[in-house]
Amino acid sequence: MKRGELYRVAHPGNDPKRFRVFVIVSRQALIDSRFSTVICAPIFSTYDGLASQVAVSTDQGLKHNSSIHCDELVSLPKSALTNYIGMLAPDKVEALDDAIQVALELPG
Numbered sequence: 001m002k003r004g005e006l007y008r009v010a011h012p013g014n015d016p017k018r019f020r021v022f023v024i025v026s027r028q029a030l031i032d033s034r035f036s037t038v039i040c041a042p043i044f045s046t047y048d049g050l051a052s053q054v055a056v057s058t059d060q061g062l063k064h065n066s067s068i069h070c071d072e073l074v075s076l077p078k079s080a081l082t083n084y085i086g087m088l089a090p091d092k093v094e095a096l097d098d099a100i101q102v103a104l105e106l107p108g
Contacts, residue, residue, distance in 0.1 A: 001031050001078065004093045006043070006060060006085040009076065015042075021085055022076060023068055025100060037075045041068045041096070052103035054095045061086025068096060070103035 005024050012020045022040035024031065031038055047055050047067035054068040062085065088096065101108060 001038070001081065002087070003028050003031060004088040004096070005081075006062070006087070007040075007081040008083040008085055009080050010083075012042075012076070012080070013074065021062065021066075022074075022081075023088060023096065024081070025070075025073065025096065031078075036079070037077055038081070039073055040076050040081075041070050041100075042072050042074065043068050052099050054092060054099050056088070056092060060088055060092065068099065070096070070099040073100075073103070 001024065003024050003026060006021055008019050008021050010019055021043040023043060024038050025041050026038040043056065043062070043066045045064060045066050047053060052070045055065070056062060056068060057065045
């Protein structure tokens with residue numbers, strides 16, 4: 001399990017969809033630790049062009065063009081991340097970092 005990997009998760013929380021794709025955003029040290037959860041960002045089929053969103057496409061293993069919504073970070077059990085979809089390209093991981101920085105209002 002690595003930062004930037006995409007997983008399809010069944011029945012995530014109160015989500016009305018049967019499945020939702022998430023990307024792991026936790027730092028690698030946390031992912032490799034004994035903790036049972038990781039921080040993830042959901043992927044939606046809508047893209048509003050916000051600075052806290054990252055456009056992703058079928059190149060990342062998705063069925064259609066979508067976007068990562070960094071304003072909606074969630075903690076998910078590692079055990080729920082079993083249906084591997086793909087991995088973000090390095091430039092998308094950089095864009096993800098920028099979007100998280102915007103979403104959390106971290107200094108640049």
